[in-house]
Amino acid sequence: MRKFSFFIIFALLLISSSTSLKILVYSPLYAASHTNFMARLADTLTESGHNVTFFTPIIDETRKNQLGVKLTKNVIKLEQDSKMKEKDVKIDDMMSIFWTMDVTSKNGHRILETLHQQAVLTCDNLFRSKEIIEKLRENQYDIGLAEPLMTCGLALFRHLNIEKTIITSSCVNYDILLPTLGEPVDTSYWPTMNSQVTEKMDFSDRLENFEMLNLMLKTFGSMFDDEAKTYRSHLGPNFPDWKTLIPEASLHFVNSIPFIDFPRPHLQKTIGIGGISVDFESVQSLESSGNLEFSKILEKRPKNMLISFGTLAKSSTMPENFKKNLLEVFKSQPNCTFIWKYESDDVEFAEGVENLEFVKWAPQMELLSEFWNFQKLTHPENWKNKKLRFFEFLGERIPIFADQSRNANMLARHGMSIVLHKKDLGNFEKLREAFSETLNNENYRKNAEKIAEIVKNQPIKPKDLVVKYVEFVGKFGPFPQMSPHSLKMSDFQRYNYDIYIYKFLVFIFPIFVILVIFRFFKSYFSVKIVPKNK
Numbered sequence: 067m068r069k070f071s072f073f074i075i076f077a078l079l080l081i082s083s084s085t086s087l088k089i090l091v092y093s094p095l096y097a098a099s100h101t102n103f104m105a106r107l108a109d110t111l112t113e114s115g116h117n118v119t120f121f122t123p124i125i126d127e128t129r130k131n132q133l134g135v136k137l138t139k140n141v142i143k144l145e146q147d148s149k150m151k152e153k154d155v156k157i158d159d160m161m162s163i164f165w166t167m168d169v170t171s172k173n174g175h176r177i178l179e180t181l182h183q184q185a186v187l188t189c190d191n192l193f194r195s196k197e198i199i200e201k202l203r204e205n206q207y208d209i210g211l212a213e214p215l216m217t218c219g220l221a222l223f224r225h226l227n228i229e230k231t232i233i234t235s236s237c238v239n240y241d242i243l244l245p246t247l248g249e250p251v252d253t254s255y256w257p258t259m260n261s262q263v264t265e266k267m268d269f270s271d272r273l274e275n276f277e278m279l280n281l282m283l284k285t286f287g288s289m290f291d292d293e294a295k296t297y298r299s300h301l302g303p304n305f306p307d308w309k310t311l312i313p314e315a316s317l318h319f320v321n322s323i324p325f326i327d328f329p330r331p332h333l334q335k336t337i338g339i340g341g342i343s344v345d346f347e348s349v350q351s352l353e354s355s356g357n358l359e360f361s362k363i364l365e366k367r368p369k370n371m372l373i374s375f376g377t378l379a380k381s382s383t384m385p386e387n388f389k390k391n392l393l394e395v396f397k398s399q400p401n402c403t404f405i406w407k408y409e410s411d412d413v414e415f416a417e418g419v420e421n422l423e424f425v426k427w428a429p430q431m432e433l434l435s436e437f438w439n440f441q442k443l444t445h446p447e448n449w450k451n452k453k454l455r456f457f458e459f460l461g462e463r464i465p466i467f468a469d470q471s472r473n474a475n476m477l478a479r480h481g482m483s484i485v486l487h488k489k490d491l492g493n494f495e496k497l498r499e500a501f502s503e504t505l506n507n508e509n510y511r512k513n514a515e516k517i518a519e520i521v522k523n524q525p526i527k528p529k530d531l532v533v534k535y536v537e538f539v540g541k542f543g544p545f546p547q548m549s550p551h552s553l554k555m556s557d558f559q560r561y562n563y564d565i566y567i568y569k570f571l572v573f574i575f576p577i578f579v580i581l582v583i584f585r586f587f588k589s590y591f592s593v594k595i596v597p598k599n600k
């Protein structure tokens with residue numbers, strides 16, 4: 067009997083060790099939305115029994131403790147060395163300009179100004195850290211996951227001889243990945259990542275969308291080139307650069323929900339795993355997660371609105387006239403409590419506004435769960451008893467930066483939000499009307515509810531997609547045959563310009579011949595006629 071159970075344990079160990087993959091997740095510590103997405107992927111893989119290492123070079127010291135991983139225990143932080151610290155570049159220093167600056171194809175390159183410097187400094191710091199790199203090498207990872215917002219991670223994977231790589235985008239497809247991966251680049255019918263246009267574009271919108279794409283290709287390309295210069299200074303001038311490393315990835319996970327996003331064609335290796343950041347099963351209520359203060363706030367009035375512009379755009383750096391105007395709008399909605407995510411204690415400007423609560427941090431998932439639990443009480447009588455709890459995430463309505471415009475427009479096409487321009491933050495009438503409309507028009511709530519159900523009930527859960535695809539790559543990858551041959555063509559061939567020219571020539575050739583014949587006869591007869599007339 068003992069022998070038998072020993073055998074079973076041994077067999078189980080054998081099975082688990084043969085199916086468990088060693089996975090390296092490269093996630094520079096930067097903006098929370100990027101880090102959290104990577105952390106969620108790491109935790110999902112850890113949960114399904116894989117041995118995951120979360121490797122996180124610190125880009126921004128102020129975000130040092132926002133790792134985001136919960137289940138993944140192997141965390142390796144790469145501290146900034148003294149050389150990098152000397153150059154101390156912080157994203158917060160420049161973010162405040164985006165409250166008023168319209169991001170267009172004329173100035174869109176400015177959104178990468180800080181990141182470009184940070185990417186290069188981080189890459190240099192990484193390859194100076196030989197000890198950590200050798201430690202990583204010893205672990206012999208099967209698979210590497212990295213987000214090519216920066217490309218140094220892919221160079222690290224190659225340097226560690228990790229052949230099976232997967233790229234991930236915590237936003238939708240980054241513009242630069244489209245031509246680099248060999249994806250179709252059709253700006254005529256979907257808004258590119260940083261664009262403010264919607265899918266319904268007139269000529270000037272299409273031109274803007276096209277120019278925006280080209281500006282982003284240039285901006286990202288120059289950042290990636292500078293990263294390549296940096297890692298080549300450590301690894302040799304012939305080390306492959308991003309143009310080789312990116313398409314070598316076996317798969318590409320994008321944070322897009324096919325049922326909600328703007329439709330577009332894509333390569334088979336691009337897999338939409340949107341919704342993965344929301345773990346519906348393990349979200350707790352406010353009470354059970356110990357957020358009693360929030361619970362009390364929600365009880366105060368029949369409606370609640372959360373004001374949050376994301377982690378990069380800080381409310382405290384918003385222009386004064388926007389703040390004052392928001393206060394006036396809050397006062398015009400006395401039946402709603404406004405919960406404003408605000409980063410500083412300097413809130414005297416809001417004295418006397420009764421229905422306003424400042425918080426430094428909001429338990430967004432738990433708040434959402436309150437919202438969803440409420441949705442289950444469909445009978446209007448129950449609403450009254452339980453108090454109507456209605457949430458608004460303002461950052462998705464008044465886009466400030468990066469892909470927020472695109473996301474806002476995406477929600478608007480499902481009738482779940484009104485998109486305002488950020489300059490409207492200074493326009494009392496417009497803002498009041500939009501607030502009143504979303505708080506009182508039931509359609510927004512109903513549409514939001516439907517979208518929430520769609521996200522919750524996707525036919526294949528994003529978590530399963532991630533686990534199954536990663537395991538498949540682990541077993542059978544890499545998949546060079548999934549890269550289109552068009553990557554080896556020149557743009558001239560790839561976009562069929564040569565064919566258009568050929569077709570044009572074939573079209574005008576007969577016309578040309580007819581013209582020549584016509585001219586010949588004309589001159590022939592005129593020659594004969596001329597002497598007669600003389």
Ligand SMILES: *[C@@H]1O[C@H](CO)[C@@H](O)[C@H](O)[C@H]1NC(C)=O
Pocket residue numbers: 088117118140204205
């Ligand atoms: C996971 O990988 C690390 C690094 O190679 C190793 O030290 C550790 O023992 C592994 N854990 C398990 C449970 O296999």
Ligand SMILES: *[C@@H]1O[C@H](CO)[C@@H](O)[C@H](O)[C@H]1NC(C)=O
Pocket residue numbers: 398399400401
């Ligand atoms: C606030 O709610 C009360 C009671 O339901 C209602 O009578 C009043 O009109 C509401 N005020 C506004 C401004 O909507």
